[in-house]
Amino acid sequence: MTCEQFDQWLDAFLEGGLTSVRQGELAFHMEQCAECRARADEMRLVLAAATSLPRSIMPPRDLWPEIAGRLPARRRNPVAWNRWLPLAAAAVVLVAVTATVTWQLSRPSAPGPVFSASAPPAIVGFAADRDYVLAAEDLERVLAEGRQRLAPSTIALLERNLAVIDSAIGEARAALEADPANADLRALLWSAHRQKLDLLDRATRLTRS
């Protein structure tokens, strides 16, 4: 095998997509050729770097007002922007707590934190609690259909992460019952719901990867 042939087959080699005979040929060539061995190592680094990139990055500002203003009329409901309060500061607290555990789930096939550590959610509004619950249920149904395609360790990690977020949701709800007007608590509840939706979305994608 020439070095050129080695490079042609390298991608499939690293992805394990070759026959065992071909795989052996490349492995043998790599043992003999320091240059190709280095090439393979560099390519492994490229692929590892790709999988470590965050797949979710919050925009630096809230884009929704402009989007809402451009939505073509389709029995559109007006959005009362002036009612939304500046809740981002409180929301980022929960993001910081849960993003780390959420990130763990995403490795290696779905890399990166759900939220950028330095980019708090720009959205300050929130929808009704039940809307998020329904959205989560929708994703959970999709996830359940592909659950058997996940490794047991991934399922376990997913469930642990969901438990953390569900616990945060439960605590925020309980606190809100005692103090319904507390905007910070509402922001925390909102953020927890978003975390759950994002995590479920990632997990759903893992079932098809």
Next chain:
Amino acid sequence: MTDPIQRAKAGDADAFRILYEGHVGRIYALCLRLAGDPAKAEELVQDTFIRAWEKLPGFRGESAFGTWLFRIAVNVGLSDRRATGRREARVGLTTDPEALPAPGRSADPGDRLDMERAIAGLPPKARAIFLLYDVEGYQHAEIAEMTGIAEGTSKTQLFRARRLLREALSR
């Protein structure tokens, strides 16, 4: 009718906002990397959600909403590149580091920044295929269906992108 997708399909902008909030992070990440420019990325995000709103009545749920939306973003991003004719102009441009994703918790932040810059320097088509395959985890058949290119072209572009990145990162 309480499902936000169903409500948004019926014209409820508040329900559509819930969908926006749940997906904007992934869409912005994709657009930022496709465009290599934060202002353009914001524009693409807006266009993606506007187009999704327009197409939503036809969404039948054959795929997850997030997947469906992602495909719209890919097409918006690629169409923009074709329309503006700035394909080659972007090659070699270094993205403003401040605009790139904040350091992550996993890899060395310096390494990740290098990777983001190297991706921004890829030719647009190779960049898109690399993002979809190696970052987002789509298969070539899915990418072909999503972008309208042949599977073989997707493989060729990925091969090219990986080698350009290897070269850029090993300098």
